Amino acid sequence: MDILEILRQDYAKFPIDQNYDIYAEDVYFQDPTSKFRGLDRYRKTIAFIQKWFKNPQLELLEIQRIDRLITTRWSLSWNTPLPWEPRIEITGRSELLVNDLELITSHIDYWDRSILDVVKQHFRE
Numbered sequence: 001m002d003i004l005e006i007l008r009q010d011y012a013k014f015p016i017d018q019n020y021d022i023y024a025e026d027v028y029f030q031d032p033t034s035k036f037r038g039l040d041r042y043r044k045t046i047a048f049i050q051k052w053f054k055n056p057q058l059e060l061l062e063i064q065r066i067d068r069l070i071t072t073r074w075s076l077s078w079n080t081p082l083p084w085e086p087r088i089e090i091t092g093r094s095e096l097l098v099n100d101l102e103l104i105t106s107h108i109d110y111w112d113r114s115i116l117d118v119v120k121q122h123f124r125e
Contacts, residue, residue, distance in 0.1 A: 003102055004063055004070065011074065014058035015050040024103040031109035042107075053078035054085065061091075070096040070104075080122055088121045 003022055010018050020043060028037050029045070036042075049056055055078055062073040077089040090111050097106040111118070 003098065003104075004065060007063060007070070007072070007096075008060060011058050011060035011072075015046045015053075015056055018046055022102070022104055023107075024099060024101075024105045027104055028106045029108075032111050032115050049078075052081060054081055055079050065098075068098045070094075070098060072096070082122065086122045086124070088118060090118060 006019050006022050020039060023039050023042060025039050026037055027039055027042055029035065029042055034045075036045075057077050059075045060072060061075060062071075064071055072094045073091075074094065075089065075091045077087060079085040079087050090113055092109055092111040092113075094110070095106070095108045096104050099105050
C-alpha cells in the first residue's frame with residue numbers, strides 16, 4: 001500500500017491502531033510542545049493521547065507529496081478530561097520526510113495557534 005494511503009487511514013482512525021511500520025526506528029518528532037527522537041517514544045506519545053484525551057478526532061484536510069517531502073493540513077480536536085470537558089481545537093500542518101526505504105524519518109507539526117491560545121480554550125465560555 002502507498003504511504004499516502006496508509007497516512008490517510010491513520011488520520012481517519014487516530015489515535016487508534018496506527019501503522020508504525022512506516023516510521024524509521026530513529027524517527028524525529030517535533031511540535032510546539034515537545035521534540036524527541038525514536039519510534040518507541042513516538043508510540044508512547046500516541047498512547048498518551050489515546051489514554052488521556054477524550055473523543056480525539058483528527059481530520060485530514062490535505063495531503064501531498066513532492067519527492068521525499070509529504071505535507072499535510074489537518075484539524076485536531078478533543079475534550080480535555082476536566083470537570084467541564086472543554087472541546088479543544090487546533091489546526092495546523094505537518095512536514096514528513098521519507099528516506100530511500102519509504103520510511104518516515106522526520107515528522108514536524110506546526111500549529112496555526114500559539115500554545116497560549118490552546119491553553120485559553122480550556123477556560124472560554
